[in-house]
Amino acid sequence: MHLLRLGPTGQEIPAVAHEGTTYDLRPLTADVDGAFLASDGVARTRAALATGDLPVLDGADDLRRGAPVARPTAVVCIGQNYAAHAAESGAEPPSTPIVFLKHPNTVVGPDDIVPIPPGSEKTDWEVELGVVIGRTASYLASPDEALAHVAGYTVVDDVSERAWQMEESLGQWSKGKCGPGFAPTGPALRPADELDASDLRLRSWVNGEPRQDSSTADMIFDVPYLVWHLSQYMTLEPGDLVCTGTPEGVGFSGRFPYLRDGDVVEIDIEGIGRQRHVFAATQQPGAAR
Numbered sequence: 001m002h003l004l005r006l007g008p009t010g011q012e013i014p015a016v017a018h019e020g021t022t023y024d025l026r027p028l029t030a031d032v033d034g035a036f037l038a039s040d041g042v043a044r045t046r047a048a049l050a051t052g053d054l055p056v057l058d059g060a061d062d063l064r065r066g067a068p069v070a071r072p073t074a075v076v077c078i079g080q081n082y083a084a085h086a087a088e089s090g091a092e093p094p095s096t097p098i099v100f101l102k103h104p105n106t107v108v109g110p111d112d113i114v115p116i117p118p119g120s121e122k123t124d125w126e127v128e129l130g131v132v133i134g135r136t137a138s139y140l141a142s143p144d145e146a147l148a149h150v151a152g153y154t155v156v157d158d159v160s161e162r163a164w165q166m167e168e169s170l171g172q173w174s175k176g177k178c179g180p181g182f183a184p185t186g187p188a189l190r191p192a193d194e195l196d197a198s199d200l201r202l203r204s205w206v207n208g209e210p211r212q213d214s215s216t217a218d219m220i221f222d223v224p225y226l227v228w229h230l231s232q233y234m235t236l237e238p239g240d241l242v243c244t245g246t247p248e249g250v251g252f253s254g255r256f257p258y259l260r261d262g263d264v265v266e267i268d269i270e271g272i273g274r275q276r277h278v279f280a281a282t283q284q285p286g287a288a289r
Helices: 032-037 041-051 083-088 143-149 163-167 223-231
Strands: 001-006 012-016 020-025 075-079 098-102 114-116 127-133 150-157 201-206 209-214 241-243 264-269 274-283
Touching: 012 041, 012 163, 020 114, 032 041, 032 127, 041 150, 127 201, 127 223, 127 264, 143 223, 150 241, 150 264, 223 241
Parallel strands: 075 241, 114 274
Antiparallel strands: 001 012, 012 020, 075 098, 127 150, 127 241, 201 209, 201 264, 264 274
C-alpha cells in the first residue's frame, strides 16, 4: 500500500495505490496530513480497501505526483549518518547524531522542477530515507518505543548548496539547505509496518549516470535510535518529516560535478519508489547575502 497525493500544486487529491490500482481517499480525508495520520489514517485506509469502500481514481496515472504528506510542521535532518559519506566529506563518523533543519516550504513533489538559486555554483543531490511521524513523540524512554510513533517512509532528495552550507553558515548548515524546492519528497508514503527500514537499497543518478548506491544498513544511527534521540530535544508531531542522511557519492565528494541547468536527478529507494526532477537555473537576481 502506497499513500499518495496527486494533482496540481495546492490541489492534490489524497489517494492510495494498492495491488496495481489507485483509489480516491477523499471518502476518508481531505488530505494526507498530520491530522489524518494521527487519527489512525493508515489503519482506516487499509480497512476501507478491505471492504471496497474507496472508489477508483480515474486518470490517476496522468496526474502530477505531489509530496505524499501535506504541510509538515518540521523537516528535521541528520548529517553524516553514513560512515563513507562522512569520510568523503573529510570528517570522522559522528559520535552522536548531527541535527539540522530545513524550512518546511522546501518540500515539493518528487518530479517538480528544482530551482538552482541565483549565484549557486555548488548545488548538490542527496538521496535519503524520509521518516514520517504518525504519533507525537516526546521524551521517549528508549529506541524500542520509537517505531510505534512512525507512520511510514518516503524518499527525499536533501538538495544542498555546499558553498552556502559549509562556507557561509559557520557550522549551522541551514543556509545551504533551505532554497526553494530543496526537498523533493515522494512519490509515496509506505506504511512502516509494511517495510523493514533497516536494509533498503537507495540509489541516485545524474543524467542517467550512477552516483549513489548503498543500503540503509550502513547508517551509523538507525531509524529507531534517531526518532528516540530527537524526541529528547524536540517534540516530533504527526506529519513531521525526518531525513536520515545520505550515503557516499555526492558532488561534495569532489568526484562528480555539481548540478547545472538542465541536469536530471533520479533517486530511488526499494519498496517506496523513484523520483525524477530537473534542475533549472534561476534567472532573477537573488537577495544580497
